[in-house]
Amino acid sequence: MTIKLSTSAINCQLKSLNFISLKAKDAVCDYFMDNYQIRPNVNKQNPDIRILNFLNQHEYSIYIDTSGDTLFKRGYRKDKLEAPLKENLASALVFLSNWQREETLFDPMCGSGTIVIEALMKALNIAPGLFRRFAFEKFTNFYQRDFDQLKHQAKLDIDKSFKPLIYANDIDIRAIKQAKLNLSYMKLGEYIKFNNNDFLKIKAPDVSGVIISNLPYGVRLDDLTKLEKFYPQLAQHLKNNYANWRCYFLSGDLRMPKLMRLKPSKKIPIFNGSIECRLFEFIMVSGSNR
Numbered sequence: 001m002t003i004k005l006s007t008s009a010i011n012c013q014l015k016s017l018n019f020i021s022l023k024a025k026d027a028v029c030d031y032f033m034d035n036y037q038i039r040p041n042v043n044k045q046n047p048d049i050r051i052l053n054f055l056n057q058h059e060y061s062i063y064i065d066t067s068g069d070t071l072f073k074r075g076y077r078k079d080k081l082e083a084p085l086k087e088n089l090a091s092a093l094v095f096l097s098n099w100q101r102e103e104t105l106f107d108p109m110c111g112s113g114t115i116v117i118e119a120l121m122k123a124l125n126i127a128p129g130l131f132r133r134f135a136f137e138k139f140t141n142f143y144q145r146d147f148d149q150l151k152h153q154a155k156l157d158i159d160k161s162f163k164p165l166i167y168a169n170d171i172d173i174r175a176i177k178q179a180k181l182n183l184s185y186m187k188l189g190e191y192i193k194f195n196n197n198d199f200l201k202i203k204a205p206d207v208s209g210v211i212i213s214n215l216p217y218g219v220r221l222d223d224l225t226k227l228e229k230f231y232p233q234l235a236q237h238l239k240n241n242y243a244n245w246r247c248y249f250l251s252g253d254l255r256m257p258k259l260m261r262l263k264p265s266k267k268i269p270i271f272n273g274s275i276e277c278r279l280f281e282f283i284m285v286s287g288s289n290r
């Protein structure tokens with residue numbers, strides 16, 4: 001099989017980390033030559049086995065990566081749209097909103113649909129790693145049959161009979177196409193109702209429910225002056241159409257509540273990558289918000 005070695009260090013006196021990777025790679029290759037008379041090849045792009053060296057001032061540790069792709073990647077995402085949320089962050093937003101699967105859920109600016117898909121997975125009890133592969137599947141002591149059994153059980157645990165009320169909308173048709181593609185990969189196409197419209201022009205999908213959305217914000221998508229105009233319109237739209245809804249907006253633009261003239265009942269600090277954000281909670285009641 002192919003290997004890739006990398007090295008990271010803290011307070012280590014050895015200066016060339018590349019040299020350490022090289023020495024460790026030689027050691028691994030020597031081991032295979034001595035014991036099996038065959039030498040693993042190096043593949044830097046897509047190796048079968050990733051090996052990580054870690055050094056500090058006193059110790060050297062060597063790790064084999066059992067995951068492969070980072071664990072937030074669930075395997076359903078086929079898109080490369082702008083600014084998608086990481087799956088684990090979207091899932092965290094659903095948990096923080098305390099959305100219960102009996103409640104109507106709506107992401108009015110859904111992008112590639114990460115939030116609604118994560119909510120659906122929660123509602124139907126879908127194991128997060130079910131659609132991806134793991135590096136340990138390449139290990140020689142990996143038992144395919146045992147793993148297949150675990151996956152089989154996870155599939156049996158999916159509660160497909162439950163039909164949650166989940167709605168998603170985006171102004172950009174490409175986003176809707178991506179979201180549908182991601183969902184169809186899991187063969188769950190019929191579980192989320194999509195709409196392609198300006199959020200400010202559509203009515204609420206239900207009399208009450210939970211909105212969770214990741215707003216466009218200055219740093220990554222839109223410029224800040226555009227948003228200054230958008231926030232008051234958004235606030236007015238929520239007041240007119242979303243009485244009895246709990247609304248959760250993730251934004252990196254900390255001016256947002258002030259510009260909306262709505263007082264959030266919660267402001268939860270969250271980092272979206274390196275961008276410091278807040279998850280703002282607005283509890284809407286008739287004519288205003290509480």
Ligand SMILES: C[S@@+](CC[C@H](N)C(=O)[O-])C[C@H]1O[C@@H](n2cnc3c(N)ncnc32)[C@H](O)[C@@H]1O
Binds near residue numbers: 083085
């Ligand atoms: C930050 S992205 C959302 C990313 C999404 N959470 C994901 O994980 O892919 C913001 C989205 O808001 C959409 N959007 C912006 N203004 C909108 C509007 N007035 N109505 C509906 N969607 C809008 C954009 O097209 C974009 O897809």
